[in-house]
Amino acid sequence: MYLQTVVIVSIVMRLAASWDQGFVGEEEAPEETGRSVVYMSTYNCDLSPSVCPPKNRESYHPTSCTYDNRRQEQIDYMREDEMSDVLCLQGVWYARDLEAILAGTTTNFPYSYSFLHKSKGELNNSLIHHPPCDEEDAKILKIIDKCEFENCHSSALRVKIFKCIEEVCGVRNIMRLMSETCLGCIFQGTKRGNFVECTKSEYAFNPTGLLVLSRYKILQSNNVLFHPNFRDQQKSSEIIQRGYLDLEVNHIGRVICTHLTEKFGDEYVEVANTFRNYKQKNFEEFRQLYNVLRHDQRAIVMGDLNASPSLTKGNIAPQFQENLEILRDLGFEDPVSNSYKHTEVDCSYCCGNLLVQKSVTEVCARSNPSIGYIFDHVMVRGYDIVETQDFLKKNAVQRIFLVDRQGSAMSRHYGFSVPVIVR
Template identity: 25%
Template sequence: MHTTICWLSLIFVAFPAVATEAAAGAVFKLATFNTALLPSNVIRQYSARKEALQTALADSSADVVCLQEIWRQQDILDIANTSRSRFPYYHSFNSMGMRGQKVPISNTAPCDVLDFLRAYTQCLNKSCLTAFSQGIAAGVSCAFVSCKLYMQSLGQYCVNCMLQADVGTSNDVTTAIQRQCIYLPTDNYATTHGLLLLSKYPLKKKVAATYHPNDVVPLTRGYISAEIDGLGPVMCTHLTTEGAFPSYFGPPPFTSFEELQTNETQQVLKAYPADREGFPPVLLGDFNHGPKSNILVGEHTVNYQLIIDAGYESPYITKVGTCTLCANNPLGGAAGSMKADRAVDHIYVAKGSNVTNVKRIWDNKLAVNTSGEALPISDHYGVQLSYHYVYEGTSSGRILSSSLLIAVTGIVLHGLI
């Protein structure tokens, strides 16, 4: 009888530990959203939309959210802090730096005065003044084409600041850049890559990686990732596209934005193969690619197909299939640069995964600008789904499926009784 009690004790002591690992059976609600929080007013009503985003996150039903285009460090902190009651855990480049190292706080301006004056007097003023008068995107594009060596010499933090300079209502780009990037050290402009991962659950094994760490580029791209018990690796990214830039000026050996995006896609698939041992990764973000359909214009479809061929699927495409970057969005559609419907925001899961409740989110008009016009939060709409995966591995320490666990427990108890 004493032996029987001991065996029963062992069963009930061990059972909670196994059940904790078997949290893999939980259903996780995952979401991705491009916020379009561009302080330079490329997309209008930045402040009103930021406030609306914070409200939407507080009311969100998601467990994990991947956000893109939050370019300023202060915005990262603001959104993480106001969302803390719903999402107590977050991950970003903000605390890890461009290459996985913490960025030191600096009291110096992002741009060196002499380097900037040299670039401005010897090239920018002569070649790109007209372009800068048309807006920051046009000016920086011209600068990388006509003054590339000077832009490289300025360094990434300076270029980040130039592209993010808040022109306010004056639309005076050159004055804004000089005031905010040379004379006022209000931000060290270590790039956030625009990424923020919010989670209801603890984030482990955090990673932050830059796609092109050795090149000065107008918009730094990369990914952040972490592991969540019962869910596995979750990666959050935003891939390159031509956007508002009129021509390619990225790093060699690539000759187009599509080639640059292909390289980034390949880096993602190498780091997070769908057939990895254990839990398959979940890839979230604005991938700036998507398929063509009878209602969608294809966007860099070759790169979408790369991910599909690698063993992933986009349930939003297969189950919903409507646009996330839409022509009728007043922030980026008919009133902006996008003239056709595209689906470029995805939550990629391994093929055959259990996915339900796939839907488009934050597509209603929430933000109200100073003139009383109701606007959506962003020029993109979000994607959300419910995801469930149970790993039935055989290696030591892996999770037993619920049916197998019940069977084994029943056999042991039967032998004791």
């Protein structure tokens, strides 16, 4: 349901968008007239010590790269962002990073929500200062610490660390013995690369790594885990918890920000063997979104879906492409994937990005740097999309967060911003 619309400049869109209810500081709204355009943006910040630039991969353990500079560059970008109206962020794993982002962007984006927020939008102080690993976790970490560091810590594939601990260090069922947040901290790593650091409050964990920033007031909010427990235990079935933020955003409507399961390798490694492989787990998460949204006439789903389309044009590699059809069957448009109709489509997870480890990324290990995936999407149902932005028919979907001021990538991902017409 694309609308062939010519947009002169984004400033005009922003002025139009400011007509309506809920724009920065406004509580009440005049009656809506005409239509306006809002930019819905998604970006995986990838704020994990396990994401190392090439020059550090030999000198650091795979779980101990500092990322403070990348985080600050991202914050500077958000602070100067005059386009995005709602920004769905993924990969904000630690509370201190979440707090830094909020402190640096509150003028531009006065409303926010995450798994660490209370229902009314304030941060939950008991969560943002809570160590990821509790006392029971700490006992296990002390047992495995030396063995893990000497024998397992150098694995480039993060999930293999847990298998190594079980097989080499002799701690069976370790993933089922530890809390969800502790597993998450171990997986993402610490700056010093020592897992005992996960017992400290400075590594307080943000389950799912999701954070929404908005120029418009968030009227209702909820957070949901896709896989909250397994069997009869009140415990997650995942190494990394997956879920979504379900929001009602003033003037826009229902917005879901999510981060779905990725392919960590050919071998499936998880806490519980509920699924046969990562594709099936990713499918189940799409299916849950389908059930949640099937009665909604209007909704927007955005985030790192870890599913890349199969396209006839461009250098985009497919992955879990059939799973995208679940939302398309509900009538969701996928403007990022469809942008190849006007120009050569851009990847969001690209082999040419120096932060992408070619040896552990299947398509990059055997292909040229121009190949990549579209993992990051803004999927829209019940809204018209601005398809082209000028008389040259230039694609209105814009790739964002490309490089910092030194020309370096800020994440393994690039983001996308999609202009949506709100009536």
